[in-house]
Amino acid sequence: MDRPVLELRNISKTFPGVKALDGVELQLYPGQVTALIGENGAGKSTLVKVLTGIYTPDGGDILINDEPVRMQAATDAKRHGISAIHQEAVMFDELSVTQNIFINNQNRNRFGLLDWPLMRRRARTLLEYLDVNIDPDLPLRELSVAHKHLVSFASALSINSNIVIMDEPTASLSHHEIQELYRLVRRLRDEGKAILFISHKFDEIFEICDRYTVFRDGQFVGAGEINDVTQDDLVAMMVGRTVKQIYPKIEAEIGEPVMTVEGLCHPTEFADIDFELRRGEILGFYGLVGAGRSEVMQALFGLTPTSAGSIILNDKPFNPRTPGDAVDQGLVYVPEDRQHQGAILSLPIFQNITLPQLGGLSRSGFIDMAREFDVARQYATRLQLKAASLSENVENLSGGNQQKVVIGKWLATNPNVIIVDEPTKGIDIGSKAAVHKFMGELVAQGLSVIMVSSELPEVMGMSDRIIVMHEGRIAARFDRDEMTAEAIVTAATGA
Amino acid sequence: MITEKTLKQTMTNDLPKDMSRHLPDSLNSDLRSKMMRWETLLMVFVVIAFFTNIQLSPYFLDPWSLSDATFNFTEKAIIALPMALLIIARDIDLSVASTIALASVAMGFANTMGAGPIELALIGMGVGTVAGFVNGWIITKFDIPAIVVTIGTMSLYRGIAYIVLGDEVYRSYPEGFAFFGQGYVWGVLSFEFVLFLCLAVAFGILLHKTTFGRRVYAIGNNPTAALFSGINVKRHRLFLFTLVGLFAGVAAVLLTSRIGSTRPSIAMGWELEVITMVVLGGVNIMGGAGSIVGVFIAVFLMGLVTFGMGLMNVPGIVMSIFTGLLLILVIGTPIIWRRVLTARKMKSKSGN
Numbered sequence: 001m002d003r004p005v006l007e008l009r010n011i012s013k014t015f016p017g018v019k020a021l022d023g024v025e026l027q028l029y030p031g032q033v034t035a036l037i038g039e040n041g042a043g044k045s046t047l048v049k050v051l052t053g054i055y056t057p058d059g060g061d062i063l064i065n066d067e068p069v070r071m072q073a074a075t076d077a078k079r080h081g082i083s084a085i086h087q088e089a090v091m092f093d094e095l096s097v098t099q100n101i102f103i104n105n106q107n108r109n110r111f112g113l114l115d116w117p118l119m120r121r122r123a124r125t126l127l128e129y130l131d132v133n134i135d136p137d138l139p140l141r142e143l144s145v146a147h148k149h150l151v152s153f154a155s156a157l158s159i160n161s162n163i164v165i166m167d168e169p170t171a172s173l174s175h176h177e178i179q180e181l182y183r184l185v186r187r188l189r190d191e192g193k194a195i196l197f198i199s200h201k202f203d204e205i206f207e208i209c210d211r212y213t214v215f216r217d218g219q220f221v222g223a224g225e226i227n228d229v230t231q232d233d234l235v236a237m238m239v240g241r242t243v244k245q246i247y248p249k250i251e252a253e254i255g256e257p258v259m260t261v262e263g264l265c266h267p268t269e270f271a272d273i274d275f276e277l278r279r280g281e282i283l284g285f286y287g288l289v290g291a292g293r294s295e296v297m298q299a300l301f302g303l304t305p306t307s308a309g310s311i312i313l314n315d316k317p318f319n320p321r322t323p324g325d326a327v328d329q330g331l332v333y334v335p336e337d338r339q340h341q342g343a344i345l346s347l348p349i350f351q352n353i354t355l356p357q358l359g360g361l362s363r364s365g366f367i368d369m370a371r372e373f374d375v376a377r378q379y380a381t382r383l384q385l386k387a388a389s390l391s392e393n394v395e396n397l398s399g400g401n402q403q404k405v406v407i408g409k410w411l412a413t414n415p416n417v418i419i420v421d422e423p424t425k426g427i428d429i430g431s432k433a434a435v436h437k438f439m440g441e442l443v444a445q446g447l448s449v450i451m452v453s454s455e456l457p458e459v460m461g462m463s464d465r466i467i468v469m470h471e472g473r474i475a476a477r478f479d480r481d482e483m484t485a486e487a488i489v490t491a492a493t494g495a
Numbered sequence: 496m497i498t499e500k501t502l503k504q505t506m507t508n509d510l511p512k513d514m515s516r517h518l519p520d521s522l523n524s525d526l527r528s529k530m531m532r533w534e535t536l537l538m539v540f541v542v543i544a545f546f547t548n549i550q551l552s553p554y555f556l557d558p559w560s561l562s563d564a565t566f567n568f569t570e571k572a573i574i575a576l577p578m579a580l581l582i583i584a585r586d587i588d589l590s591v592a593s594t595i596a597l598a599s600v601a602m603g604f605a606n607t608m609g610a611g612p613i614e615l616a617l618i619g620m621g622v623g624t625v626a627g628f629v630n631g632w633i634i635t636k637f638d639i640p641a642i643v644v645t646i647g648t649m650s651l652y653r654g655i656a657y658i659v660l661g662d663e664v665y666r667s668y669p670e671g672f673a674f675f676g677q678g679y680v681w682g683v684l685s686f687e688f689v690l691f692l693c694l695a696v697a698f699g700i701l702l703h704k705t706t707f708g709r710r711v712y713a714i715g716n717n718p719t720a721a722l723f724s725g726i727n728v729k730r731h732r733l734f735l736f737t738l739v740g741l742f743a744g745v746a747a748v749l750l751t752s753r754i755g756s757t758r759p760s761i762a763m764g765w766e767l768e769v770i771t772m773v774v775l776g777g778v779n780i781m782g783g784a785g786s787i788v789g790v791f792i793a794v795f796l797m798g799l800v801t802f803g804m805g806l807m808n809v810p811g812i813v814m815s816i817f818t819g820l821l822l823i824l825v826i827g828t829p830i831i832w833r834r835v836l837t838a839r840k841m842k843s844k845s846g847n
Contacts, residue, residue, distance in 0.1 A: 303722070327725040335723055344717040344724075346783060355713055355724045358706040365705045409724070 003066065005030045005194045006051075006082075006163050011060035013046055020046040023060070024220040026213050028163060028194035033185060035205045035226065036198045038215035039238055039456055044198050047215070048167050051196075052084045053077040064163075078105070083156035084165040091148060093141035098123040100140050101155045126154040130184065146177040153184065164188060165196045170204060182208050200288050201493055202231045214238060232486055239456050239485040252443040254464065255279030259318075259331075259417055259448070261300070264309030269295035270472040273309065277417065277450060280443045284463030285452040287492050292472035293452045294336055297419045301333035302326045314416070327356055332410040336421040336452070338399070342406035345395035349387055350376035352394050353409045379408035384434060400431020407438070418442065419450040424458060436462060456485055470494045533777035533829075537792040540825060544799040552806040562683040566753065567805075568772075568798040569687040570746040571765055575772040576698040577739045579790045582773055583702070583715045584735055585782030588630060589645040591743040592765035593652035598622040598747035600656040603665025603757035612671035619751065620744040626652055627740015631733040641736075649766065656759040665757040676753025687749050694742075699787040711735070715782035771822050772797055797821070 004027035013021040021043045028034050038044050049055040050062075053071040061068050064080050071077060077084075091100050102119045109115040123136040132150050140148060149169065156164060166185070170178045185208055189195055199205055205212065206226065213223040214237040221237045257276045264273040270292035277283050285293045298304045300311065302320030311318040313329055320326040326333070335341035343352050353376040354361055361372050376390050383404040387397055394405055403423065410418060420439070424432040439449055439462060453459040459466055460483055468476045468491040476491035548555045555561070574591050581588055601622040602615045610618065626648070634644045678686040702708035713721040714728055722728045751757055776793035778785025800821055804814050 301723075322727055323723060323725040324727055333723070340717070341719050341723045344713055344720045346716045347712065351709065351713075355709070355721075355726070358709055362706045365707065367704060367706055367709060 002029050002031075004028055004063075005065060007061075007063040007066075008047075008050075009061045009063065011047075011050060011057045011062070013050060013055055013057050020218050021050070021057070022218045024215060024218070025223075026196075026220075027223070028196055029211070030162070030194050031189055031192045032210040033189050033195040033197050033208055034211040034213060035209035036196055036213050036215070037205065037234055037238060039454065042215040042238075043218040044215060045167070046218075048084060048086075048165055048196075048198070051077065051082055051163075051165060074104070078159050078161075081160070081162040082165065083159050083161040083163070084167065085149075085152050085156050085169055086167050091140055091152060094139060096137050096139055097127075097134055097143070097151055098136040100151055101126065101136075101158050103155065105155075105159050122158065123154065126157055129157070130154060131180075146180075149177075149181075161193070163194045163196070165198075167198045168200065169197075170199070170201065178204070202234065205234075206231070231490075235486050235489050238489070252280040252440070254281050255446070258314060260312040262310050262312075264296065264299065264311070265307045266292075266295060266299060266304065266472075267307050269304070270299075270469075272473060274474070275467055275477075277448050279448055280446055281464045282439060282443055282449045282451055282462050284459040284466040285450065285469060286454070286456065286459045286466055286488055287469035287475075289454060291469040291492070293469050294421055295472075296469075297333060297421055297450065297452060300326070300331065300419065303333075327413055327415075330414070330416040332356075332413060332415040332418050334403075334406050334410060334418065334420045334423060336425065338402055338406055338425075343394045343402050345402075346393055348391045348393055349380065349385070349397075349405055350390040352405050353379055353412055356409055357413045375412055379412050380404075382411075383408050383438065398427075398431070400427040400434070403427055403431065403435060407435070411442075415447065417448050417450070419452070421452045422454065423451065424453075424455070456488065460485065460488070468492050534786065534789050534792055536829065537775075537777070537789060537796060537825070541792060541796050541799065544796060544803060548799060548803040548806065551803055555802075555806065558683045562685060562688070564798060564802040565685065565688045565691075567801055568794055569685075569691045570749050570753075571769050571772060572691050572794040572798075573694060573749070574739065574742050574746050574765075574769045575776075575790055575794060576694055576787065577735070577742045578769055579773045579776065579778050579785055579787060580698070580702055580708075580711055581735045581739050582770075582778050582780060583782060583785050584711045584732060585715045585718060586634070586641040586732055586735065587645065587770070588627070588736060588739045589642065589766050589770075590626065590630060590648040590652055591739060591746075591769055592762045593649045593656070594623050594626040594740055594743040595747040595750060595762040595765065596656040596759055597626055597652040598744045599751045599757040599761050600659050600665070600759065602668075602747070602751055604659065606665060606668055612669055612674070615668070615672055616675060616748045619748040620741060623744020623747060624737055624741040627743065628733070628737045630740065631736025634736065635729040635733050653759065660757070660759045666755065668752065668755055672752050673755065674752070676749045676751070687753075690745075690749075695787060695791050699791075702787050707731075712783065715779075715784070717783075768797075768818070771818065775822055775825055796825075 006026075006028040008024065008026040010023045010025065011021055012019070012023055024043065024047065026034075026036070026047070036044055036047070046055065050057050050071065053074045053076045056072055062071055063069070069076070069080055071080075092103065095103075098116070098120050101123050107115040107118045107122070109118070120136050127134050127136065127150075130150050130153060132147065134143065134147055134151070140151065143151065169181060182204075185195060185197070189210075197205075197209055209226050211224065212226050212229065212234065214221040214234065216238060255278055257278050259277040261273055261275050265271045273296050275283070285296075287293050295304055299306050300320070302322045302325050305321075313331060316329075318329055318331075320329070320331070323333070339345060344355070350373055354372045357375075358367060361368055361375065373390065380387070380390060385397075385404050385408070386401055394402055397405065407420070407423075423435050423439070427435070436458075439451070443449055451459065451462060453462075463483075464480055466478045466483055466488060467474055468478070468488055470492055471494065475494065476487070478488065578588065578591070598619045602610075602619045605615055605618045630641075630645055630648055633639060634641050675686060680686050680689045702711065710721070710726050710731055713724065713726060714731055718728055746762075750762060754761075772793050773785075773790055774780055775797065776785065776790030778790065797818065800817065801814055804817060809817070
């Protein structure tokens with residue numbers, strides 16, 4: 001067996017409150033495609049950023065051809081022959097194909113000026129190598145998504161790298177384009193390049209990968225030859241632990257339907273969404289990133305207009321046109337992006353908590369500050385918020401406490417349906433447990449919860465029922481007693 | 496549903512009673528942070544300007560002369576109040592001076608048709624309101640940046656005024672109409688100035704004590720999160736633009752009444768003076784922060800400085816140089832001061 005061209009040993013990276021990578025390892029071999037597998041939040045993207053010099057690891061070694069190297073900037077990665085093709089190509093629509101290919105790797109002539117004729121020739125050669133017929137002078141915006149992808153390929157190849165990282169390269173491609181991509185990957189492999197292939201799709205992993213490495217919760221779980229494992233083995237490694245031990249679910253009495261959604265459609269994002277939400281129930285929505293779950297929830301919250309379908313909420317037709325409508329009817333939404341959508345970071349805690357229900361805390365438009373503080377204090381206490389003062393700005397809180405503020409502000413409106421979108425994303429273990437426990441208490445009090453989550457253990461541990469979405473449609477439904485990790489992941493990947 | 500009762504149960508049963516002790520919630524910031532506040536700094540500048548003016552002219556302290564001085568800035572100051580709210584909400588309106596021209600021309604035209612003083616005032620305010628509403632409607636309906644739309648309507652509104660009036664002048668307003676811009680309510684207190692004082696109080700209450708004001712801050716700090724919190728962001732923005740238009744109309748009534756004539760070039764360049772007052776008052780030009788008290792003091796600071804220069808017979812163009820320098824000086828001082836402090840701290844640290 002060859003020596004690995006790139007080896008990571010014991011790499012760690014910690015962000016405030018989260019251990020994104022915890023002593024992981026990885027080997028890439030020349031002439032082999034290695035799949036990196038893991039759930040959302042397993043640390044794959046962080047690893048890519050470490051490999052491309054965007055993040056500097058807190059600890060551990062990066063070895064290239066057995067030599068330890070330091071990776072501190074994107075130029076370091078380039079120098080060591082590492083190039084990456086990102087999930088959503090970071091490209092410049094108004095610049096030409098040539099300019100995009102050589103965006104950070106320009107050739108200069110002997111006067112120190114950019115040598116465009118040379119770069120244009122090189123661009124043409126690269127595109128020929130990729131077997132595509134694109135005019136290098138066209139502005140990028142005139143290209144199809146697939147061709148844009150190929151341009152980012154050309155850009156990655158322009159630095160003549162030995163190590164190529166592909167972060168979900170097939171995410172936005174059609175079947176035919178994916179076949180083209182496979183051909184390319186094989187060709188790069190046969191030329192002796194080491195390829196790291198990040199994907200959620202098991203069919204493609206088994207189609208073109210030679211080796212696998214599995215991460216879970218920022219930790220290394222296992223690695224080996226793809227021929228030695230089955231899909232079920234990989235899923236088991238991804239999901240790991242028995243989930244019921246970590247999520248002690250409070251059994252709530254499940255009552256009559258509170259909300260019925262029928263045939264909900266959106267022009268582009270989702271279609272034919274049918275489900276029923278009952279009193280005292282936690283309904284989990286699982287799926288890959290981009291499956292359309294958040295879009296459905298935002299439609300229920302009046303943020304996104306729908307093109308067809310009906311919603312019955314509390315026995316009344318419900319057609320929210322603004323979030324205000326939804327809040328008035330007792331449906332609230334804790335968004336995924338806490339810092340941009342959930343909380344107003346530069347305002348104090350108490351103002352965040354009372355914002356949605358200011359009307360109720362005022363007399364003919366004048367805010368009753370004493371009552372406002374009472375309400376804020378009540379919910380801060382109830383959620384065990386840790387803060388120096390209620391007048392402190394939310395930006396000074398930890399991620400977990402910020403999330404408590406967002407949940408608190410919605411609870412203060414006395415909702416009967418609360419939608420939480422990735423409620424524990426990016427928050428520490430302690431706050432995670434508090435949020436989970438709190439959700440259990442809410443349903444015990446007769447609320448209904450819809451929980452969108454990409455974390456399989458969380459969604460399995462907390463939900464009474466799970467709806468799995470795939471490409472904008474409901475792919476499967478599971479009751480609590482029939483959930484298995486394998487079946488859920490299979491439905492979500494559309495395999 | 497969570498009822499009050501279950502809530503209290505949860506609170507008393509599940510949580511240690513002393514939890515609330517970790518959450519002191521006094522609103523009174525300590526004396527030191529009050530000292531460092533923007534408004535305090537502005538007051539210092541006001542005092543400096545005041546005493547400089549006393550040194551410059553023996554007539555400065557004369558009540559009538561002080562009263563005359565207020566005419567220089569009250570009309571702009573009246574627009575600065577709603578403009579402060581608009582800028583706090585992350586928007587801006589550059590068309591206010593052109594709105595004055597349009598409203599003034601409309602009043603002049605109505606005057607030739609024989610409208611009385613009250614009708615004239617209503618027409619001026621009505622035209623201003625419509626102009627502001629049009630701005631807000633285009634901006635919120637089509638999601639075009641406010642700065643682009645109001646640069647457009649700045650030319651548009653004044654252009655209409657030029658088309659209607661050309662090189663002509665509307666004069667001979669009815670006698671009763673002069674009260675708005677030239678009348679006195681009590682002693683030396685002019686109608687304009689008293690109106691401004693009342694409006695300042697009203698806007699202070701609106702911004703700092705009402706749900707509307709709180710929502711304006713929420714929108715200015717994070718429009719997305721404000722929308723996700725159930726606030727009808729577009730409607731609030733539309734209302735603010737309309738409000739600014741209304742008060743541009745009010746300013747048009749006062750100004751037209753004071754000078755007694757309308758030319759299409761009326762109030763040229765006022766938009767920048769109004770925005771200067773707002774920014775000088777400590778309103779963050781990027782939105783989200785500011786106070787009416789600050790704007791109120793800034794108005795007087797600008798009034799005193801221009802008046803002082805008037806006493807020294809400084810020509811108008813030099814005055815605008817000074818206004819520009821004042822803006823940079825007042826905005827820049829605390830930023831530079833903070834830099835100096837940090838640099839000193841860094842030095843002492845590296846010294847250790």
